[in-house]
């Protein structure tokens with residue numbers, strides 16, 4: 029179902045005309061109201077009036093996460109504080125958190141983007157939507173909640189935690205859609221198993237999963253275990269929260285990025301130059317309607333590509349392909365670039381393993397080492413040692429062949445790797461900080 033048929037199927041020329049108008053207006057607003065942007069524009073000798081076409085975007089300055097940290101907490105806000113009606117913040121494991129402020133109109137636009145996203149997953153006012161993204165400063169819970177309410181669905185604001193109880197609520201309330209991280213979906217499924225709930229027998233049919241990287245292999249595993257359609261949703265706090273882009277249930281390939289609200293580019297993360305459609309690089313987003321904290325050319329650090337080919341669902345908004353990783357999640361192991369998702373794909377090929385894994389990086393005698401810890405499935409656990417050793421060797425060989433890096437694979441007992449209630453922690457980096 030398309031939430032707003034007119035906006036979501038605009039012809040390309042109309043999308044671009046709208047984007048240009050909104051880009052000029054947004055730049056004029058930040059130039060007038062945010063000293064940081066006025067300074068940046070002046071430094072490169074450009075004013076908002078110089079923006080004549082969308083191609084001029086490439087002349088505008090980038091914004092980086094560090095800029096948001098430097099101006100912590102409210103330094104990049106573009107409206108008086110009394111116009112801000114909500115604050116969110118990213119968890120930020122390192123350094124200061126990043127704080128974002130929303131005006132009432134920002135919240136309306138966010139709810140609309142999230143509603144479009146849920147509708148793209150096939151969710152409607154007839155559904156019961158169980159939201160197990162965390163509620164709080166994290167944007168996941170309230171973001172998905174706002175979208176589900178805007179759709180007119182019944183929302184179950186479960187948040188993260190009390191996982192067994194949540195599995196029971198899913199059964200008792202008959203939720204038809206589940207919003208959470210893919211790793212938490214698996215955690216819920218496991219908890220269900222423990223209390224005798226078979227997800228396949230529940231009315232649940234749709235998963236709206238995101239906030240962390242996951243692979244196609246992980247999708248198949250979840251779909252098969254839970255008997256649902258698992259769809260990918262993308263977003264980030266700096267730009268808005270969940271609902272920046274969403275996969276449609278019709279094509280299930282790539283996430284439509286709501287182009288009337290956000291202007292995407294893909295750049296080479298090293299040179300900063302724009303890359304043509306289809307090439308993988310860093311996603312850069314410019315907000316087109318945001319009032320509280322509009323951002324010009326925000327470097328997301330997420331690696332993906334843009335797909336402008338027509339989609340069978342009828343939506344005309346560009347699709348971003350499944351995220352390949354973050355530039356700052358890339359491990360460099362003895363000179364070889366490794367993204368956790370690449371290893372996840374190889375692990376998930378082995379049906380006997382559980383999808384719970386962790387990559388432990390260390391430094392031994394000045395050399396980086398990578399240990400891949402992955403839990404065995406319950407059946408495998410009972411098997412004899414010899415079989416397990418063969419499997420470890422096979423995985424080591426596959427990883428060496430595909431990624432060119434020598435790793436140690438360690439099969440772990442079921443349930444021995446910590447479960448997360450939000451984003452899974454896939455990398456444990458024990459290397460000394462230089």
Ligand code: DLL
Pocket residue numbers: 118119161167168169237238239240241242260261262263264265266269270271328330351354
């Ligand atoms: O994770 C917002 C969100 C909530 C998105 C619920 C989707 C669902 P942050 O905590 O600021 O915001 O983290 C944003 O998470 O830059 C990506 O690196 C990663 N991420 C988000 N969605 C996906 C996805 C929320 N579908 C960061 N696939 C982003 C891969 C994702 N990575």
